[in-house]
Amino acid sequence: MIGIVSYLVFFASIVLILGIIALGLNLQWGYTGLFNAGIVGFYAVGAYAHAILTAAPRPELIGNFGLPWIVGVAGAMAATALAAWAVGWATIRLRGDYLAISTFGIAVSIQLVTLNWEALTGGSQGLSAIPRPLFGWFQTPFGFNLWFFGLLVAITATVYWGLERILRAPWGRVLKAIREDETAAEALGKSPRAFRLQAFVLGSTLMGLAGALYVSFIGFVSPFDFMPILTFQIWAMVIVGGSGNNRGALLGALVVWAIWSASGVAITKLVPPAHAAQGGAVQVILIGLLLLLALLLRPRGLIGEESVVSRHANDPDPLGKS
Amino acid sequence: MLQVRQVVKSFGRMNAVDGADFAVPQGSITGLIGPNGAGKTTLFNLIAGSLIPDSGTIVFDGQRIDGLTPDRVFHRGLARTFQIPRPFPKMTVLENAMLAPTRQAGEVFWSNWLRPGLVAAQEKANRDRAVEVLGFCGLGSKLSELAGNLSGGQQKLLELARVLMNEPRMILLDEPAAGVNPTLMETLVDKIVALNRRGITFLLIEHNMDLVMRICRPIVVMAQGKVIFEGEAEAVQRDARVLDAYLGDLPA
Amino acid sequence: MSAPLLSSRGVVAGYVPGLPIVHGVSAHVAAGEVVTIIGPNGAGKSTFLKALVGLVPTTDGTVLLRDRDVAGLPTSEIVAAGLGFVPQTGNVFTTLTIHENLTVGGHTVSRAALARGVERAYAMFPALAAKRNERARVLSGGQRQMLAIARALMTDPAVLLLDEPTAGLSPKVVGEVFADLRQLATSGVAVLMVEQNARAALRLSDRGYVLAEGRNRFEGQAADLLADRAVAEAFIGVRHGGAEGH
Amino acid sequence: AAQQPSCPVKIGGVLPLTGSMGPITTKIAQAAQLAVEHINQGGGVKGCPVELILRDDQGQPTVGVDAAKYLVEVERVPAITGTVSSGVTGPIIASVTAPSKVVQISCCSTASAFTLDGRSQGYFFRTLPTSKTQAYATASEMARRGLKKTAIIYVNTDFGVDMTKFVKLALPKLGGDIVAEVPYNDNQPSYRAEVTKALAAKPESLLLVGFPKDAVTIVREWLSLGGSQKIALNNSMRVMDFVNGVGPKFLNESFGMDNAQVAGPTVDAFNKSFQEKYKTDSAGPGVHTQYDAVMVLGLAMNIAKDLSGPAIKDAVRQVHAAGGAQVGTGPEEFKKAVQLIKDGKPIKYFGATGPIEFDANGDVTGPALVWKIQNGEIVTDRVISIEDMQALFKKVEG
Amino acid sequence: MPELSFLLAQVPQAVADGVLTGAIVALGAIGVSFGLQILRFANFAHSELLTWGAYLALVVVAFAGPGTPIGPLSFGWQLIAAMLLAALLTGGLAFAMDLVIFRRLRAKNANPLSMVFAGFGAALVMRNVVVLLWGPGTYFYTNELQIAVEVLPGVRMLPDQIFILGFTFAVVVLLHLYLRYSRTGMAMRAMAESPALALACGVKVENVVRWTWFLSGALAAMAGVFLGLSPQLHPEMGFNLLLSLFAAAILGGAGSLVGAVVGGLLVGLAENLPILVISPGYKAAMPFLLLMLVLFVRPQGLFGERS
């Protein structure tokens, strides 16, 4: 029983980390219409920044400063924000598919840098001696996981609250307007560039935060953590959950990740060991089918977009709805 | 108020605006008419900053505004509507209007964290004003409808409501009457006239001659990118070039 | 006058199931007739026209086109059966050239008929002929309107539905379009249009309907509607009679 | 055995059954299953049959970590075997097996960091020798064959990078010269660019370090563009898929290296039973080492006083105890081993890859063999004994 | 850093490699471009159509054999026949995909992103069904190994690749004419812009959509067969090309056929030229860096139109 709880806590922690990325993407796509296909790149920047700042020193590597966890998290967010600002500055004027493919390319480039710049990133070996916050205080991995889960809940709740504050407000309204019709928003005096850039940097910073949380949870980072598939998974979460809705993004993270890992359990239970290899294929087919089914049954996601952005616009109608 | 001087804009080999030159007197409702394809909308785009002139200058309130981005022009106090309406389709009518006011504290994202009280107060005032303006434009029953679901004419009204949210110093209206029910249009005309009395200058493109003749002083006529006439309403209907190019034999 | 080419009875239609916009509208138009529908913004006029061509699902009522019930048929079949339609918004293909717009408009007709149709369109709107190989995106608002009408005529429809055909057209072109529509009617086409330029449209028309809140409110001979004080006040605008000035 | 475990005894497995490693993993998974079968026919663990619960990591770290966590927490396995990609193995060690004190034995992950930096707390082992052994052996064979001007094309992973690093260290000292060094990223549709770049320096031979699927493309492009047929290959290419893919007639002058696979009776026995069971030969990356990984677990679990992680960890080093009686592969040998263990006698396991002896880090070292292609078959050319290897290490590292 | 003259000597071969490897990308990118232009979404399952095309042709080749090589080529007419048959079948498969998935989404007015991710789901399914049917291993159409001919001093090319380049060129010209001048072609473009208006013109929109899917599938199959010729088939063959396909389609300007082809060739060049001076470890990023450079100067792609 404790085993199942322990696994669920672990599982939920991963969901929350992915959920934070999904919230970042939802800010960019759901509210602003920015097609960021380079999620994994910003996630990687955050993860590596954190690892380089906090990991125990090793003579052959630049970095690995052994700084405290919180410095690592702050540094990771700052580094990602900076990277996102630079990327955004160059690409934010591109629309739709073009922005997507550019950010995708940037993510590929970042991943290749982590793979090839050995002196900084440890190359394909990765960085391993990454401390976990207060790990020493706990006797069992379960104790640590439980504490870290609590930490994640607090961080996710803060992020969620912070996002709702700014999104269900005039700022979020402008983002949505820009998403709907940039020209018209500009004609009303809103600078699309400035707002898009803000949303892009803010969303990417959340991805960097998630990266820092991920490495300080797992304690190891390597270039293989940042393959494009993760970007697709996050997208699937936002789409399945319902873009333009923060609760949808979090729910999507849960549902998609549950599909991804539960299908593995199901296959192990159902497929005889001799056919394990085919079982793997069946699992992926199952994932694909579930994704399709979700989209076919709820094309707008599990929780749809709300039509009213500002929470202030919802106050009792002074004219009594007429 | 607004001076357009020798402005040229070409698309490829064609000069859509070809040395247009006229002025909009402060406090006027200036009419801009001319045959289809004369370059009127293009001229609006040039004034509002959506397009950059190839040559010539545009001066608003003593300062050059050609080359500024649309949002900058807007902040100078010059607002415009679109001939083909551009609502934010997946936002409600109310929020379409609430979006319009400039300098909202809540548009700076950290203010929503740091000064929630101020934002809430502004939003409340903003909402009340939006309800009022929308009600005036005949959209009072559509406040929580998605703007994309409005009928063609309703979208035009929304377009107008959005600019009215700000009380800018000058408004460019591109065919406000096209597709709007005449009875409703009359109330809108009253509103335009009332706003004008309060000091807002209008430049108005319209093909509805009744409307133009009734409220526009002076009238500018464009054809093939050039200004072919600038003067009072009565004179327009007697001008041979205008009759030939624009009015045909229709005017009442 | 001859039997109606197009007639609708009790048409109920809407965009979202269970939320009709048009609540049982009946109208008819015969060969050689020009009929105008007027009404306030949001009355459901466009929705009604779209329901007639099958672009909006009808949940009740009949639509007879040459005695054939076409309600519920796919749009392509209704068009092939002789209905032409000019929508109010998005009425040209902006990424196609003028010429291609016309060709697509004549998608269902033979090559010879297509060539004839294109010639006729350019004769009707010389402004278009000059720009035949340009993309429709560059057209001004009025030029688009012309193209949309020309395109709808490509199939030689028996009945032509127009949604605010003169919105955005200059007075001179409005006059020409109305004259052309009259001419079309004379040649045997049934013309049914929605217009906000109500006075001018009714002057040209044989009969008229007033729609409000998705229902028939008034109908009758165009001249009678024009003369009706109540109709004028509510839907046509009383002050529009002439240039009264301030 | 102090207490009776609940039957069956579970072992966890994490392997990339799908994804880009999927093709080579099929056989690896089969080898693992075969080992489980042999263990069970040989008496199981402490009288219980063994059950291998195999999960797919899809080559994705998060998926692999989740699978491992599930195995450890929900299935409560005391030991895990896996996985292939170092990028997945690393996070599993760091976040699942080491903190939970669960033994992990990998068939295939080479990254040196895992066993060196102390993070695994001794819970991680691998049954394949470090890249160093293979690299030095390759360099010496190249020198022996007089390959002077060589281009290296290597896969840009920890394995390829390590191999190249050590070959570069060794070859000059043995009298060879590397004229081009070209990394490649796997799973690309074409490698013309890499090949062209390698050919530019007009090399007389090629050393290719990688995996079969991409290697087929690379070698064919290399040959098409006029590259030399003198090609040195790493262990992964010792599969017929590769040989047939390129075409055996083009590989007459090629040779390859493999770890520790001394041609011995225990190796032959494994090859034979694999062939019988799966109707296909056992050659392939990770197949032998995976079998050994599971067999070692089976033996260690029998030796361990209970089935806790720490006990198994300590027992792993006793599967090849000094002065022990030699036991080999297959059910009969396993039965023999179990009996020896019951009798409290030490054992010395010789596996599908020869003697399996873990050093202080949890790594194995061993002899190497050179293989080549003859009449369309992969045959062993010669064996480099442990003694020769040690001499080689001295020569290179001084 | 190698010296300049040495570098310059490598350029012609690298250019030739780039153009020739780019030809397959170009052929595949046409379908992607079709998807972007006419079906209005980025179809991630397109790469799986390449894979399926290749495997379906393999089935035919398994019966008929690859045939005696024609001239310097490595394959015979049987393979070409197999390719055409596979094109038909794959077209049908694409059609079926539309029927069971995308048509339903369209009917529900799903947003384009739902379509994209449905494509992604379909890709997972299709890729792994290949694994189930044919196993995870590799296959070959022919065991012949072509030796490159030296067409210019220092420039070697494979006859197969020259054939592929020529074939791609022919297909593009035909398609371009078809889209530009045939009435179905115009209807396709009209539908791309506004299905409702196309309906009002009497266009049977659903038929046009199906026809577009069929064409995309058929083109993908041809690209897939060529990909399989160089040199092997495996379940991820199409997937590995996916990014290049999208880079090419977008580089050229989404929606432009000629653009897709030029984009494909440029992607080939971008993979081959820069690594003369930088580490091939960064090769995968090169097409994207080129893409970003192009988009920085021309945000609408090379042949795209400003909107």
Ligand SMILES: Nc1ncnc2c1ncn2[C@@H]1O[C@H](COP(=O)(O)OP(=O)(O)OP(=O)(O)O)[C@@H](O)[C@H]1O
């Ligand atoms: N982006 C463009 N590219 C090329 N030509 C254009 C473009 N925009 C407008 N034009 C051309 O410029 C001319 C003027 O167009 P404009 O829209 O300004 O006319 P207008 O006076 O507003 O007409 P209307 O009263 O019909 O709206 C037209 O001939 C039009 O085809």
Ligand SMILES: Nc1ncnc2c1ncn2[C@@H]1O[C@H](COP(=O)(O)OP(=O)(O)OP(=O)(O)O)[C@@H](O)[C@H]1O
């Ligand atoms: N796509 C849609 N989805 C939902 N509701 C819609 C949609 N289009 C229009 N409506 C609603 O249907 C009602 C009637 O619209 P319609 O376009 O038929 O009006 P109309 O009479 O043509 O008005 P106008 O003269 O302004 O064009 C409006 O209230 C509008 O909000």
Ligand SMILES: [Mg+2]
């Ligand atoms: Mg205009």
Ligand SMILES: [Mg+2]
């Ligand atoms: Mg309407």
